[in-house]
Amino acid sequence: xxxxxxxxxxxxxxxxxxxxxxxxxxxxxxxxxxxxxxxxxxxxxxxxxxxxxxxxxxxxxxxxxxxxxxxxxxxxxxxxxxxxxxxxxxxxxxxxxxxxxxxxxxxxxxxxxxxxxxxxxxxxxxxxxxxxxxxxxxxxxxxxxxxxxxxxxxxxxxxxxxxxxxxxxxxxxxxxxxxxxxxxxxxxxxxxxxxxxxxxxxxxxxxxxxxxxxxxxxxxxxxxxxxxxxxxxxxxxxxxxxxxxxxxxxxxxxxxxxxxxxxxxxxxxxxxxxxxxxxxxxxxxxxxxxxxxxxxxxxxxxxxxxxxxxxxxxxxxxxxxxxxxxxxxxxxxxxxxxxxxxxxxxxxxxxxxxxxxxxxx
Amino acid sequence: xxxxxxxxxxxxxxxxxxxxxxxxxxxxxxxxxxxxxxxxxxxxxxxxxxxxxxxxxxxxxxxxxxxxxxxxxxxxxxxxxxxxxxxxxxxxxxxxxxxxxxxxxxxxxxxxxxxxxxxxxxxxxxxxxxxxxxxxxxxxxxxxxxxxxxxxxxxxxxxxxxxxxxxxxxxxxxxxxxxxxxxxxxxxxxxxxxxxxxxxxxxxxxxxxxxxxxxxxxxxxxxxxxxxxxxxxxxxxxxxxxxxxxxxxxxxxxxxxxxxxxxxxxxxxxxxxxxxxxxxxxxxxxxxxxxxxxxxxxxxxxxxxxxxxxxxxxxxxxxxxxxxxxxxxxxxxxxxxxxxxxxxxxxxxxxxxxxxxxxxx
Numbered sequence: 001x002x003x004x005x006x007x008x009x010x011x012x013x014x015x016x017x018x019x020x021x022x023x024x025x026x027x028x029x030x031x032x033x034x035x036x037x038x039x040x041x042x043x044x045x046x047x048x049x050x051x052x053x054x055x056x057x058x059x060x061x062x063x064x065x066x067x068x069x070x071x072x073x074x075x076x077x078x079x080x081x082x083x084x085x086x087x088x089x090x091x092x093x094x095x096x097x098x099x100x101x102x103x104x105x106x107x108x109x110x111x112x113x114x115x116x117x118x119x120x121x122x123x124x125x126x127x128x129x130x131x132x133x134x135x136x137x138x139x140x141x142x143x144x145x146x147x148x149x150x151x152x153x154x155x156x157x158x159x160x161x162x163x164x165x166x167x168x169x170x171x172x173x174x175x176x177x178x179x180x181x182x183x184x185x186x187x188x189x190x191x192x193x194x195x196x197x198x199x200x201x202x203x204x205x206x207x208x209x210x211x212x213x214x215x216x217x218x219x220x221x222x223x224x225x226x227x228x229x230x231x232x233x234x235x236x237x238x239x240x241x242x243x244x245x246x247x248x249x250x251x252x253x254x255x256x257x258x259x260x261x262x263x264x265x266x267x268x269x270x271x272x273x274x275x276x277x278x279x280x281x282x283x284x285x286x287x288x289x290x291x292x293x294x295x296x297x298x299x300x301x302x303x304x305x306x307x308x309x310x311x312x313x314x315x316x317x318x319x320x321x322x323x324x325x326x327x328x329x330x331x332x333x334x335x336x337x338x339x340x341x342x343x344x345x346x347x348x349x350x351x352x353x354x355x356x357x358x359x360x361x
Numbered sequence: 362x363x364x365x366x367x368x369x370x371x372x373x374x375x376x377x378x379x380x381x382x383x384x385x386x387x388x389x390x391x392x393x394x395x396x397x398x399x400x401x402x403x404x405x406x407x408x409x410x411x412x413x414x415x416x417x418x419x420x421x422x423x424x425x426x427x428x429x430x431x432x433x434x435x436x437x438x439x440x441x442x443x444x445x446x447x448x449x450x451x452x453x454x455x456x457x458x459x460x461x462x463x464x465x466x467x468x469x470x471x472x473x474x475x476x477x478x479x480x481x482x483x484x485x486x487x488x489x490x491x492x493x494x495x496x497x498x499x500x501x502x503x504x505x506x507x508x509x510x511x512x513x514x515x516x517x518x519x520x521x522x523x524x525x526x527x528x529x530x531x532x533x534x535x536x537x538x539x540x541x542x543x544x545x546x547x548x549x550x551x552x553x554x555x556x557x558x559x560x561x562x563x564x565x566x567x568x569x570x571x572x573x574x575x576x577x578x579x580x581x582x583x584x585x586x587x588x589x590x591x592x593x594x595x596x597x598x599x600x601x602x603x604x605x606x607x608x609x610x611x612x613x614x615x616x617x618x619x620x621x622x623x624x625x626x627x628x629x630x631x632x633x634x635x636x637x638x639x640x641x642x643x644x645x646x647x648x649x650x651x652x653x654x655x656x657x658x659x660x661x662x663x664x665x666x667x668x669x670x671x672x673x674x675x676x677x678x679x680x681x682x683x684x685x686x687x688x689x690x691x692x693x694x695x696x697x698x699x700x701x702x703x704x705x706x707x708x709x710x711x712x713x714x715x716x717x718x719x720x721x722x
Contacts, residue, residue, distance in 0.1 A: 075468030077438040078649040107436030108471050112650050148667060150676035155667055163603050173606070175599035181592055198591045207673030225586060225593050230559045231542055232586050232597075238536035238682045239600075241667075242524050245534070249659045250650045256666055273659060288439040289473050289611045298610045298634060305617055306509060306516055306602075312568030315511035321599045 003344065004336035009359035010048055011036055013347065017051060020354035021058045022065035023090070031089035037124040039337045042328030045185030046121045049343045052350055054087060054118070056264035063087055063117055069094050076106045080251050081113045085276060088119030088140070092279055096125040096138065099283040103134055107288030112251035115275035118142070118262050122162035123176040123325070129164060129283045130172050133292045136164040137282035141247040141254075143261040146180055147221035148237045149229050152207035154221045155256050158183055159243035164322075166286065168296030170303040174322030179240040180222045187213055187222070200227025246280040253278030336361075364705065364722035365697035371409055372397055374708065374720045378412060381715035382419045383426035384451070392450035398485040400698045403689030406546025407482045410704045413711055415448060415479070417625035424448055424478055430455050437467045441612050442474045446637060449480030449501070453640055457486040457499065460644040464495055468649030473612035476636035479503070479623050483523035484537040484686070490525060490644045491533050494653045497525040498643035502608045502615075504622040507541055508582035509598045510590050513568035515582045516617050519544055520604035525683075527647065529657030531664040535683030540601040541583045548574055548583070561588025607641040614639030697722075 011032050018028035031054075039047030057063040067086025071079045079098050083091035095111045102109025119125065122138040129136025142157025160183075162176040178184075182201045190197050190213040197213045204210045205219030209228065216222060225236030248255035254274040261268070286292045309318040339347075351358040372393050379389035392415075400408030418424040428447025432440045440459050444452035456472045463470025480486065483499040490497025503518025521544075523537040539545075543562045551558050551574040558574045565571045566580030570589065577583060586597030609616035615635040622629070647653045670679040700708075705722075712719040 073651060075646070075649040078468040078645070080650050106467050107439035108469060110469050110645065148670065148679050150672050151667075151670040151679045152673050153670045155670060163599075165603075165606055173602070175596075175603060177593075177596040177599060179596075181587065200592050203673070225596055226542065227592060231561050231588060231592070232538075234680070234682070235536075235538040235540075235586055236593075238524075238538060241534070241682065242526075242536060245526055245660070245663065249656060249663055250647075252651055252655070252659075255659070255663055273662060284439070284471065285436070286611075288436040289441050290434060290613055294613070295610060298613075298616070299606070301634060302606065302610060302616055306512075309509065309512040309514045309516060311511050312513050312564070318509050318512045319595070321595070321602065 001341050002338040003361035004338050005359055005361055006336045007036060007040065007333060010039070010337060013351070013356060013359045014048060014051060016356045017055065017350055017354060020356065021055060023087070024066065027087070027090045030093055031087050034089045034093065034120045034124045038121045040329045040332050041121065041123065041325035042332075043121050043185070043325070045183070045188065048337075048339070048347070052346045053262060053264070054089075055350060057117060057262070060264040062260065062264065067091065071098065077102055077108055077110060079111045081111055083113055083116035083276060085115055086117070088117040088277070088279065091116045092119040092125045092138070092281070093128065095279060096128045096136070096281045096283070099281045100129060100132055100134060103283040103285045103288070104132070108282065108284045111281045112246065113279040113281070114248070114251040114253040116253070116277055116279055118277070119279055121176060122160045123164065123174055125281060126162040126164040126176070127172070127174060130166050132283070133166060133286050135166070135284040135286065138162045138279070139243045139247055140279040141244045141259050141277055143259045144257045145184060145216065145222050146224060146240060147203060147207070149224065149234045152203070152205070152221070153257070156237070156240040156244060157259055158222065159240040161239065161243060165299065166296065167299040167303055170300045171326055172322060173299070173303065173320055174325065176325070179225055179236055179243060181225050181227050181236070182222070184216070184222065187216060200231065243280070248274060248278030250280065251278045362702050363699035365699050366720055366722055367697045368397060368401065368694060370720035371400070371698060374712070374717060375409060375412060377717040378416065378711055378715060381717065382416060384448070385427070388448070388451045391454055392448050395450040395454065395481045395485045399482045401690045401693050402482065402484065402686035403693075404482050404546070404686070406544070406549065409698075409700070409708070413707045414623060414625070415450075416711060418478060418623070421625040423621065423625060428452065432459065438463055438469055438471060440472045442472055444474055444477035444637060446476055447478070449478040449638070449640065452477045453480040453486045453499070453642070454489065456640060457489045457497070457642045457644070460642045461490060461493055461495060464644035464646045464649070465493070469643065469645045472642045473607065474640040474642070475609070475612040475614040477614070477638055477640055479638070480640055482537060483521045484525065484535055486642060487523040487525040487537070488533070488535060491527050493644070494527060494647050496527070496645040496647065499523045499640070500604045500608055501640040502605045502620050502638055504620045505618045506545060506577065506583050507585060507601060508564060508568070510585065510594045513564070513566070513582070514618070517585075517598070517601040517605060518620055519583065520601040522600065522604060526660065527657065528660040528664055531661045532687055533683060534660070534664065534681055535686065537686070540586055540597055540604060542586050542588050542597070543583070545577070545583065548577060561592065604641070609635060609639030611641065612639045
């Protein structure tokens with residue numbers, strides 16, 4: 001059962017919670033904006049449903065509400081940023097801004113981040129580049145839930161990549177994807193519905209492919225995009241690995257099985273080789289390559305040609321990456337954001353704890 | 362039936378062929394080195410087996426043997442290069458060198474290329490970054506053989522991505538992958554063996570998934586990594602699209618269904634929006650982020666941890682991207698490169714035509 005809540009009411013509540021744990025006014029606003037972009041874009045697993053999870057990380061002293069985010073090394077086109085254990089929701093937009101500033105100066109900017117935490121949806125950061133006539137790139141590592149091809153151990157996170165590309169009259173191309181066959185959020189939906197998972201999504205604790213949606217909780221693992229070797233899982237594994245290396249080996253964060261978990265009750269890995277979790281951001285100025293007007297015209301043609309493609313039987317249309325999320329956003333800005341009762345209960349608990357009035361549907 | 366030929370003999374023959382169509386001595390050497398890296402690394406579909414195909418493109422006046430490759434726009438970290446219709450085998454290394462030079466200056470370098478042709482294997486170019494203590498990135502678009510999710514039309518090439526990352530004592534991480542479930546070369550092997558293709562590799566002309574390995578030749582299409590929507594093909598489609606846009610929309614080359622075909626007998630598309638095919642290259646200096654020694658140490662730990670992972674039943678080991686190709690290279694440098702009789706016949710025809718002595722097995 002779901003009820004709809006207005007974006008404004010949820011934003012006001014979320015800001016109050018972040019302020020209550022000690023965030024500055026500016027940081028509370030930034031974190032709220034990033035978090036709610038997930039709800040607006042239909043990625044319910046990464047939005048306000050996680051608010052209490054961030055609070056628990058703060059309680060466990062894994063999140064610093066007053067971080068001094070700083071550049072610890074840089075060149076004209078690169079930087080490494082120390083997030084000072086801040087909320088990823090706050091650290092990531094600052095790092096992306098550094099990438100944009102560097103792109104303004106020398107054509108492109110590339111920023112690797114150490115000592116951060118979960119940063120919400122990748123698209124929230126990559127899309128910051130769009131109003132600057134830039135291509136935006138965002139990726140992050142995450143705690144290990146995914147087994148490489150041929151492995152029974154979980155060694156990689158769902159490690160998403162987002163690439164946001166401006167167009168002209170057409171809306172921007174925004175591809176935001178976990179490097180697994182399916183994101184964990186989709187598996188949780190099947191668990192709630194007591195349905196089986198498709199083949200190629202997960203394996204059990206012994207490394208056999210399974211359709212049991214609960215296998216992940218019972219020592220199994222998510223599978224890299226492709227599912228198995230015959231269907232190209234070594235490519236999904238390589239993509240997840242590249243995200244891990246760019247985000248963490250390049251910055252000095254933790255990588256592979258050593259990435260700190262999001263749930264505060266899960267113990268931290270031992271012998272961690274770096275600091276916090278890692279992100280990687282890129283910004284490329286379109287006119288560092290060719291006049292932006294020419295690029296936009298060709299992007300419009302690209303998008304229209306693909307959209308007009310003849311469809312397979314039963315499909316309504318060929319989509320452009322970002323289409324589904326934009327449709328969600330258009331509806332939800334009008335009709336509000338639907339929240340499950342369990343999420344509302346969770347927010348109610350936060351409201352009582354911090355003496356914040358709970359929003360009404 | 363295959364016979365083994367020494368690398369040196371094949372290289373000498375290939376240089377003579379490129380010289381015979383008018384390449385400079387330097388360009389003939391470069392093209393040969395790139396082409397034979399495919400054979401050395403076990404990517405037989407992209408090596409000397411294609412030599413006669415390049416010659417036919419030159420005959421059809423689609424390849425300029427004496428290109429004036431030039432930078433037509435640049436910033437400190439970016440460039441667009443016009444390949445002047447040269448062999449991609451020659452244009453691509455020059456473009457990658459520009460990326461490396463820019464990375465030396467400002468930390469990273471990013472180069473988009475228009476007006477080029479087929480560039481061999483992506484890894485040949487990305488790996489140029491490794492001896493410079495840089496991460497190398499290489500991608501290219503290609504003529505349309507792949508249908509986006511929900512489309513029956515072929516709108517994308519197999520559009521490969523390579524990312525090459527240096528390590529310390531361990532060999533480099535080199536992921537080189539088509540953004541489809543399986544590359545066309547693997548399908549051709551099944552056709553020769555008269556075997557069925559796995560599900561998720563191809564669809565027939567009506568857009569139904571099929572295991573008929575000949576469906577591609579009969580109006581069907583290769584499928585993006587993932588195979589179908591339920592298994593994440595929208596992600597493979599997005600990756601192929603990103604390669605297309607970075608390589609061609611950013612440079613002014615042809616994109617989508619307008620990319621010129623490799624076989625010279627296939628007519629050129631009409632109303633082409635750009636020039637030739639497009640590539641995209643990147644180089645990132647490791648010490649633009651952190652001291653190279655620290656990075657190498659962590660990369661070694663990353664690689665060893667993954668390699669030591671417990672395997673699923675029946676698998677010998679968890680591999681690091683680049684392992685299989687490196688094993689091929691070690692063997693083939695010793696034992697030579699095996700060529701099918703059909704390829705030897707093809708080379709014999711070239712030898713007669715250009716009065717070059719044919720190499721012996």
